[in-house]
Amino acid sequence: MIKLFRSSWWFITISVLIALVLSIMPLPLEIKAWRPDWLAMVIIYWTIALPHRVNIGTAWVVGFMLDILLGTVLGIHAFAMALVVFVTASNFQKLRNFSVWQQAALIGVFLLLYHMVIFWLNRFLVQINFSLDLLYPAFTSALIWIWLFPVMRGYRRRFKVR
Amino acid sequence: MNPIFGAGPSLPLRFFFAFVISVITITTDVYTDSSKQIRTYLNTLVAPIQYLASLPQDAFDAMAKYAASKQSLLDENEALRKLQLLQNQKLQKYDMLKAENDKLRALLTTNPRAESTKEVAEVMAVASNPFTQSVVVDKGSSNQAFEGQPVLDDLGVVGQVVSVGNTTSRILLLTDQTHALPIRVLRNDVRGILQGTGNINRMELLNLPHGTDVKVGDRLVTSGLGEVFPEGYPVADVIEVQPDVTKPFMRVIAKPVAQVDRIKHILLLWDEGQREEMK
Numbered sequence: 127m128i129k130l131f132r133s134s135w136w137f138i139t140i141s142v143l144i145a146l147v148l149s150i151m152p153l154p155l156e157i158k159a160w161r162p163d164w165l166a167m168v169i170i171y172w173t174i175a176l177p178h179r180v181n182i183g184t185a186w187v188v189g190f191m192l193d194i195l196l197g198t199v200l201g202i203h204a205f206a207m208a209l210v211v212f213v214t215a216s217n218f219q220k221l222r223n224f225s226v227w228q229q230a231a232l233i234g235v236f237l238l239l240y241h242m243v244i245f246w247l248n249r250f251l252v253q254i255n256f257s258l259d260l261l262y263p264a265f266t267s268a269l270i271w272i273w274l275f276p277v278m279r280g281y282r283r284r285f286k287v288r
Numbered sequence: 289m290n291p292i293f294g295a296g297p298s299l300p301l302r303f304f305f306a307f308v309i310s311v312i313t314i315t316t317d318v319y320t321d322s323s324k325q326i327r328t329y330l331n332t333l334v335a336p337i338q339y340l341a342s343l344p345q346d347a348f349d350a351m352a353k354y355a356a357s358k359q360s361l362l363d364e365n366e367a368l369r370k371l372q373l374l375q376n377q378k379l380q381k382y383d384m385l386k387a388e389n390d391k392l393r394a395l396l397t398t399n400p401r402a403e404s405t406k407e408v409a410e411v412m413a414v415a416s417n418p419f420t421q422s423v424v425v426d427k428g429s430s431n432q433a434f435e436g437q438p439v440l441d442d443l444g445v446v447g448q449v450v451s452v453g454n455t456t457s458r459i460l461l462l463t464d465q466t467h468a469l470p471i472r473v474l475r476n477d478v479r480g481i482l483q484g485t486g487n488i489n490r491m492e493l494l495n496l497p498h499g500t501d502v503k504v505g506d507r508l509v510t511s512g513l514g515e516v517f518p519e520g521y522p523v524a525d526v527i528e529v530q531p532d533v534t535k536p537f538m539r540v541i542a543k544p545v546a547q548v549d550r551i552k553h554i555l556l557l558w559d560e561g562q563r564e565e566m567k
Contacts, residue, residue, distance in 0.1 A: 147341045152413040159418070182302040186309065194330045195337060196417035197424075197451070197458050200323065201313035208306035215299055251318055252466060254419045254486075 134179060137287045141168050141278070142188055150195050159259040162267040163237055165192055166210060170233060171278045173214045174221050176288065185211035199251050206243040210236050226275050234268030324435060324451070331428070331453025338414045338424060338456060345413035404518060405558040406440075407431065411551055412456065421464040421486065421548075422447075427556060428455045432566040436516055438557045444522035444545030445469070445510060446554055461548050462523070463488050471523050472511040476501055479511055482524060482542060488549045491524055493540035502540055504529055518557065 145164040153161055169188055172180035189207030193200050213236060214221065221229060241261055248254050281287075297305070317323045393399070409427040416422045427433050429452045437449040439459050447461040460467055461484070468483040471493075478501060481494045496502065506526040512519030524542035531538055 143337070146337050150338065150341045150414045150416075152342070152345055152415055158415070161415075182299070182306050186306045190313070191334060191337075194327075194334050195414070197420065197422050198417045199314055200317040200327075200330075201310040204313070205306065205310035208303060208310070212299060212303040212306075247314070248419050251314070252419065254465075260418070 134176075134287045137281070137285045138172055138176075138179060141172075141281065145169075146188075146191060146195065149192060160262050160266045162270045163240065163263050165189075166207060166237060166240055167233065167267055167271060167274055168278070169207060169211060170214050170236065171275065173211050174218050175279070175282055177215050177218050180211075181215055182208050182211050198248070202244055202247045202251075205247065206240045209243055210240045213239070226272050229275065230268045230271040233271045234264050237264040237267050240264075327451045328429060328453060331451060331456060331458070335428075335453050335456045338412060342413040401519075402560040404560060405563045406555045407558075409433075409554050409556055411554060416458075420466070421461040421484070421488070422450065423459050423461065423551065424456055425459060425554060425556075426456060428453045428457050430454050431556075432558070432563050433457045433556055434566070438517045438521075440521060440555045440557060441546045441551055441553065442555075443547065444524075445517060446546045446548065446551060448516055449556070459554070462546075463491060463544060463548055468494070469517055469523065470511045470513040471508040473502060474507040474509050474522075475503075478502060479513070480508075480540075482508060489543050491542045491544060493526075493542065494537075496538045496540055498531060498533060498538050500538060502526060502529060502538070507545075508542055518559070 142165070145168040148164040149161070165188060169180060169185050173185070185207040186204045189204035190200065192203040192207070196203070221232065224232070238261060241264055245254075245256060245260055249256075389401075393401075407427065409425040409431075412424045412426050414424050416424070433449055433452050435449055435452055439446045439448055445462055447459050447464070447467065449457050450460040451458045462469060462482075463484040463486070465484050465486040468481050470479065471482045472479045480496055480502075482491050483494050484491050493502070493508075504526055507522060508524045508526065510517040510519055510521045510523055522545045524544045526540060527543045528541035529538065530540075
């Protein structure tokens with residue numbers, strides 16, 4: 127049991143680390159604003175698939191790491207991530223039964239919420255102005271989800287992450 | 289199927305915990321100074337991820353260097369040689385002027401200007417959040433980098449260090465909207481405060497009364513009054529003056545001298561002897 131627990135965590139950690147690297151990888155200026163939320167998507171996937179492994183606590187810690195990496199006020203991404211995972215975890219059984227396209231649409235909506243929360247908190251703490259390109263990642267993420275979901279499922283089944 | 293929420297607290301309770309902890313970390317980070325030390329540890333902790341993320345770009349750069357043709361290298365070498373010659377000639381004059389300046393200052397019984405120590409750091413290829421203008425560089429507290437340290441490039445002021453890790457540190461660029469620095473106009477010593485706007489090419493002079501002698505093309509240099517930046521380094525050039533008398537103050541827009549949007553190498557600055565003290 128202990129061994130199983132360890133190996134599952136190991137594979138989840140690897141996927142999260144890859145997502146973290148992808149979230150801070152430099153992108154050309156033209157497509158920078160469209161960067162998908164890799165980390166949020168990976169965490170949402172694990173929450174849907176294995177809610178007893180990845181839940182609000184994990185989401186908070188991972189969001190906190192993103193805060194450090196991006197140099198934002200500590201806790202902003204952590205809170206937004208926890209909120210999104212709270213919504214996901216409350217509905218994980220419904221989400222599992224949706225088709226990938228329906229899931230993608232919902233994930234897009236969740237990520238709109240995620241970005242709005244980050245914007246609101248930033249607005250409250252640092253003076254910033256709203257611009258529509260803050261929400262672009264939600265659209266790209268929804269599109270990427272259609273590809274990411276089968277990939278993550280394959281990964282989970284291949285390595286028997288439970 | 290696993291008994292998913294059989295063990296542990298319920299979902300709303302977990303979320304409530306996450307909310308409370310977030311409020312605590314956000315308030316600690318924004319309203320107290322205690323997070324500086326914590327951030328140093330945390331930055332050190334995530335540094336491997338940053339190095340990993342910058343790997344592809346580094347590899348690409350290395351490949352580009354390797355693939356450069358012999359002729360282009362020779363041309364570059366030639367151009368650099370010429371540049372060095374010109375700069376050495378300027379430096380000779382500088383040495384002479386510095387000696388003269390020190391003598392004159394001695395006559396006025398003021399202290400000679402302190403020399404500063406510099407070290408080159410490389411900007412790491414990692415993205416930052418879109419709300420602030422900051423970059424991560426590959427020098428940290430193990431290289432005696434410290435918070436509030438002035439940062440320059442070969443043309444002018446770039447910004448200052450805001451958080452330090454063991455091997456990395458984050459630099460807030462002077463065009464960030466939370467950054468302001470005291471300047472003076474090189475031509476006539478008019479003093480002012482220059483604030484970033486969040487736009488890479490625009491900075492604004494704050495609270496300048498109407499009729500102040502500032503013209504388009506004026507060079508703004510650090511005044512040394514804020515005790516972060518040493519005196520006399522170029523900061524920005526005035527590109528726009530709007531003397532609109534219906535507004536309480538004059539609107540003066542300046543463009544940073546440093547190439548803030550394409551920096552690759554920067555200089556970290558220490559006062560004379562400061563670095564040795566920190567070792």
